[in-house]
Amino acid sequence: MMRLNLTRWIAALHLGVCFLVSNASAQEKPFRPEAGKFPPLAQAHGFRGELTFVDHANRRGSLRIQGEGNYFRNAPHPFAMLPYGVIRYQGAQAGLRDIPIGTVLHARGFLPPDPKLSSVPVLPVNNRNKTAGYSGKGIAPAENHLILLEDEPSFCQREGKVWKLQEVELQNFAGKIVARREPKIGGTKAEEETLTFDAATRIWRGREKLEVADLIADGIWPASGKKALKDQAVLLGITWKPTPSNIFTRFHISDIWLDDVAMQRAAHNQTETHKAFIRTRWMPGWIDAVEYGKFGTATITATLFGGMDESLYADFKKGAHAQMNAVESNLKHTHGAYSPAHMASKGQILEVTKIKGEIPLGSSGIQIHFKTDLIIEGIRPGRNIRVRPSHWPNVNIPREEYLGDNNPLERFPSPAIFPRY
């Protein structure tokens, strides 16, 4: 009887230990996006840095990330956009090709969903906590698969913030601005930052593009010396330039939008650029479900990716004819030598539905139900697609934007192109 009790106690203890250990390891298991699920933004790691390299055809590049140390020492850090990753520039949706090198961008990233297929170097999970010499901590996070990449005015507009200018100091058409980035209305006072500007800084007022010299000529800024700007609310475009006088981290103003009209016009121009791009490269999305019919027919449910202009989504209508192509995780078409339309599944949109509830970032919240008479390889649940309503232009895309020769390196671009510093 005593032996039986002891055995029970040991078994119970063992179970308890197992439960504690499994719970702990579940907590330690790092979060990675899963196929077919938009990851919650709250789980993303946030950082910001200067765009230093772009491989737009493979939706990847490098950022010099701001850490705790001396900014100029930070080596460019590779990143890849997730297939549903959203890019915003000047308050509008964009492609990597639209963003000038040197632009400071805000990023939200995750660990690589599948390290084996990563097109950028895979780093140790805790890399963001490592100190790298004078660069300090935080300059090379392993969270290099981005769901959101946005420039300063896009970031400010999404967060309802503006830059409130405190003081300008000028000499020879260049100088410093002291400003605070804080909520447009109310909120707590943010810390003051000093930023530089120069004769190349673009100043936007309504439809006008001005220079520092114009503001001086109009008597708005002094030719030299200081002027208090009394919380003047503006939006700023930010870059980085090496700074003299042993100042290791100071950012530079590339653009100042003085009023709402100026910002709206910039956003409008970028929106039109991106709309033309998506109409020729097709709307990206992924497959939720496939119901196979007879002789190659199938009914496909697909979710369209988010972040596009509403007018593009409005083109997906019940009864409209469309074409659907399989694409890789970098959204490259798998066929293209005779245009992406050549091999695409053709059919009709049976229904367009809106997903109820909160729409996660990356998703449009719009599902299309598409019937095709011949489903092509690659259109499978969890895989990425591009889809085109038939009234969008049927164009040929350039060679680097589609897979051509069954070359595995084309399909899975190697991280080897990124130099190791």
Add this chain to the structure above:
Amino acid sequence: MKHTLPLLAAFVALLTPLFAEDSPFRPEPGKFPPLEKAHSYQGELTFVDHTNRRGSIRIQGNGRFRFTGPSPFAMLPYGMVRYHDAPADLRDIPLGTVMHVQAYLPPDLKISSVPILPVENRLKKLGNAGIGTAPAENHVLLLEDEPSHCRRHGLVWKLQEITINRHAGFIIARRESKAGDGQAHEETLTFDAATRIWRGRERLGAQQPPFSPIRSGPKAASKPFRQKQFPSSNRLHSAAAR
């Protein structure tokens, strides 16, 4: 023997220029190469590695432009980049900009940072892309965008006709000397609602009338600017919507 030496000398003298002509020109260290020895082409900037002063261009050949794979180039140490008619760096030029190029064979094959191609590669036909899309002359002395190219050569675009539908369409134009000398053929170019139009300090879109041409010289003024508009193009964005 008395006649052999002069004969041999004459033979060598005849052969030397032939070999000299066969030896392709390459820039030499310490000498700026003459521009007239450069090979010229134009193409779309598709990739930039600005820290190493190199990139890729989709070069216009005699075939179909979209079949043309990007062709790598490297700037010579003294190579110049010009953008908006001003000195620039590769980082300043937006991807997609069509550039005019003047380039040479690699000065030193061993240390070229871009692929080395056969010397006659510019004459090779590469499938549907055609001839001229991947010249071996990929070490660039001058890389300039369209307005820089036009200003350097004293050229302007003279707009002939515009066709607009929903803020997008075609422009027929000729790139020719300001004074209108010489022969130029008409080209058709597209534009859309994202095309930026500059007037003084204003940045306009195709929505803002009038879509006025660059007036240059009495000859240009005598040629009226033709404008076609579909009725739907009258639908303008309000200032608030922009």
